[in-house]
Amino acid sequence: MWGFALIALVPCISDARTIFIPKLKSEPSFQHLTCAVCFSLFLLWSAEAGIKPGLDIHFLALTSLCLMYGWRVAYLLCVPIALSLALFGTLTLEAMGQYLLLSCLIPLLTSYVVFLLSYRxxxxxxxxYIFVAGFFNGAITGSVHILSTSFFHLVMDSHDWATIVDNYLVFIVLLAFPEGLLNGMAVAVLSVFKPEWLRTFSDRDYIYNHYHKK
Structure with missing residues (x-):
């Protein structure tokens, strides 16, 4: 799992070097935003619950992160957050590769694919943008996260199917709407008040182009 998690960082490095890092160095406000986002996600991911080992649930908010930074930079930001979780004992170093893959990379790729499909x-x-790329995207991403984690533990024979269904898969119905609402509200606020914080949002595409067609 560590190997897959590290390999996935390779395509992220170029994007970070050409866009993210120069912007981070030159704009103090962007530095403050990024630090605040990482700290907020650290707190959100720390508040996890679970009945069985490995079958933990928590809000992701990765759809919002993906729409703000793009999936490559968002995945890079997940690394220091995961390290912080390990430092404070919420996550073990042995499980960090699995965490980055199942709880970060797969949800981010899901969010980005849903966004691209809605855009296309x-x-x-x-x-x-708000209801599909934000709300429904968040609900789908949260559900995919639970499904992929369930499949992983089933393949690894960590838990039997009945245990996974009764103690983990049942939460898809309960978490889909809150996860969608969390991301939908965040995207709605940002697109109205701080659209420059959303890398995937463009006034030309979503506002001016719409009224121009009318």
């Missing part, structure tokens, strides 16, 4: 095939207006 749905009307480009702010309501589609």
């Amino acid at each position: 095939y749905l009307p480009r207006n702010i309501f589609v």
